[in-house]
Amino acid sequence: MLTPPSSKEELMARCYALAGLTLGQIAAQTQQQIPDNLQKYKGWVGQLLEHVLGATAGSKAEPDFPQLGIELKTLPVNATGKPLESTYVCVAPLTGEPGLQWHESWVCQKLQQVLWLPVLAERTIPLADRVVGTAFLWRPNAAQQKVLQQDWEELMDMISLGGIHNIKGATGKVLQLRPKAANSRARTDAIGAHGEPIKTLPRGFYLKASFTALLLQEQFQLA
DNA sequence: TCCTGATCATGG
DNA sequence: CCATGATCAGGA
Numbered sequence: 001m002l003t004p005p006s007s008k009e010e011l012m013a014r015c016y017a018l019a020g021l022t023l024g025q026i027a028a029q030t031q032q033q034i035p036d037n038l039q040k041y042k043g044w045v046g047q048l049l050e051h052v053l054g055a056t057a058g059s060k061a062e063p064d065f066p067q068l069g070i071e072l073k074t075l076p077v078n079a080t081g082k083p084l085e086s087t088y089v090c091v092a093p094l095t096g097e098p099g100l101q102w103h104e105s106w107v108c109q110k111l112q113q114v115l116w117l118p119v120l121a122e123r124t125i126p127l128a129d130r131v132v133g134t135a136f137l138w139r140p141n142a143a144q145q146k147v148l149q150q151d152w153e154e155l156m157d158m159i160s161l162g163g164i165h166n167i168k169g170a171t172g173k174v175l176q177l178r179p180k181a182a183n184s185r186a187r188t189d190a191i192g193a194h195g196e197p198i199k200t201l202p203r204g205f206y207l208k209a210s211f212t213a214l215l216l217q218e219q220f221q222l223a
Numbered sequence: 224t225c226c227t228g229a230t231c232a233t234g235g
Numbered sequence: 236c237c238a239t240g241a242t243c244a245g246g247a
Contacts, residue, residue, distance in 0.1 A: 042231055043240030050240080060235090061238060076242080086226090088241060121242095169227050179228055180238095188236075201228090202237080209225090 002054035008068055008137070014053050015117060015135035023119070024128030026052055034128050046074045049117055049132070063110070070137070071114045076121035077133070081216055083209040084121055092177055092203045094190035096160040102149045105156075107175065107205050111148065114138045116215065136219045144174075151175035152205075162191045164200060174211035180204030 005011035018026060023045065027034050030052060035041045055064040055072055064072040076084040090106045102108055118133035140148060151172035158167050169176050181202045192198035 038231090038242060040231055042242045043233085045242095046240045047233090064239095074241085085242060088239095091238065123242095176227090178226095179230090182230070182232095182236090184229060186236080204238095 002052065004054045004056065004065060004067065006067075008070070011053065011065060011068060011070065011115065012135065012137070015115070018049070018052065018117075018132045019134045021132050022128060023048065023130045023132070026132070027128070037127065045076075045119060045121070045127075045130075046072075049074055049119075061106075063113075065115075069113055071110050071112075073114055073116055075116050075118045075212060075216075077118045077216070078122050079120065081118070081220065083212045083216070086176070086178075086209050087207040087212055088180070089175075089205040089207060091180055092155070092159070092205050094159055094164060094188060094200065094203065095197075096191055097156075098160070100156070102152055105152060107148070107152050111140055116212075116219075118216065134220075138215055138219075147174050155205075160191065162193045162195055164190055164203075165193070167203075172208075174208055176206050176208055177203045178206050 002014075005014060024034060027048060030048070032048060032051075035044055038044055050064060050072060053072065056062070056066060063069055073087055075087065078084055090110055093100070093106075115135055115137050117135045120131045120133065151174055155167060155172055155175065155177050158164065158171070167177050169178055171177065179201050184201065186202055187199040188202040190198050190200040
């Protein structure tokens with residue numbers, strides 16, 4: 001475990017040093033074992049890169065680099081630079097959180113400053129041979145902030161009014177609500193159709209892949 | 224091929 | 236159970 005980076009510049013320098021390296025090379029530096037596949041280690045890539053960059057370990061509800069206010073997200077991409085997956089943001093409060101405003105929300109806080117770290121991650125490429133790309137720091141611009149806020153408000157309104165069962169993955173332009181649980185039997189508190197307390201599958205907020213694709217395009221001027 | 228629901232590991 | 240890290244995998 002490295003010491004946490006003391007500045008944004010130091011963090012970026014560490015990232016640039018990783019660009020072009022394979023996960024095998026990085027794992028070797030830290031004497032980590034590489035799993036054959038990610039089926040039983042789905043968070044392995046993210047945790048490896050957190051480790052080598054000096055992120056705060058653990059499952060604490062705070063940014064990966066608390067002093068810098070920066071959240072780290074690995075982004076699996078294909079050979080043409082398109083994201084292969086949506087990006088998990090945070091769990092969704094399903095009990096309404098009366099009066100919670102967008103700027104106070106977990107989603108807004110987490111997305112204030114994100115360090116994206118693309119990883120070439122087509123499933124045909126063995127884990128050890130997958131290459132780390134060039135990291136970039138992203139802060140949502142005004143337009144992005146606006147659409148994120150609109151989506152969040154729409155989703156939170158539906159949740160608060162007992163409409164969680166009407167929420168589909170397609171609800172929201174860039175932000176979506178999807179299951180986030182150990183399995184489909186998991187249950188958490190939520191609001192029923194008539195305002196009554198119910199138990200339902202825990203959900204999380206995700207950024208759609210089409211949205212992160214735009215961020216990559218902006219950054220790298222992809223065709 | 225893409226999307227959405229389901230799932231896996233770990234730490235507290 | 237919740238929050239961290241995400242990807243899997245079947246059906247549309």
